[in-house]
Amino acid sequence: MVDAVAIDDEAVIAEVASAFGCYEEALMKYDPVALDGWFWRDERAIRYGIAENLYGHDAIAAYRRTRNAVPGRVLRNTKITAIGRDAAAVNTEFQYPGDERVGRQSQIWARMPEGWRVVAAHVSFREEFER
Template structure:
């Protein structure tokens, strides 16, 4: 039977996720590049875009760099065996002066070069004028 949620792996991936979050909020392209799988098979479905392969890197290089900080809640790390994991969360942030809530999911795979994000999805909830919880 495949072990689910080995505590050491959950800790390792939680640490990696916060490394990703810091890089995302600081627009640290080098770290983001390192954490995403370098493959034409990777995909990131964003709030307004569908990105494949190198399009992710180009998007990160060209996105606005102001007001990227966000508040995270309901962070869940689930590991499957020793080489596959999912990370999901909810977030709140201000975009162009408007408070928005959203959600994010990532699939991580342990590859020869280490843990990498192999699939990502980000979506915003409809505007409501108040946080979604």
């Protein structure tokens, strides 16, 4: 069980914030090799995207190689929750220039021997519906 004191450890949040910043930089520069490096190299890594469900590092890497650069985006409401010393959740909203939709991105990061890696990710858009 995670002790309440271990939630939101400032050092862990700083480490994950740095890793997340490097991931975001690689995404904006569209560096698929760097992006691949941020995902856990394991068949259990998962990425649910806007229109795809990817299972395993190899599938995620192959998908990245078929994509083009994403338009610059603005992040907001980025929240990092450290869970013990070796795991964290990163949640953020994003918006692309000229697109009124609000995107959402969630990532679970884990400390691996090689450093912090994304073990699961989910990207979606919040669609506005009138009821």
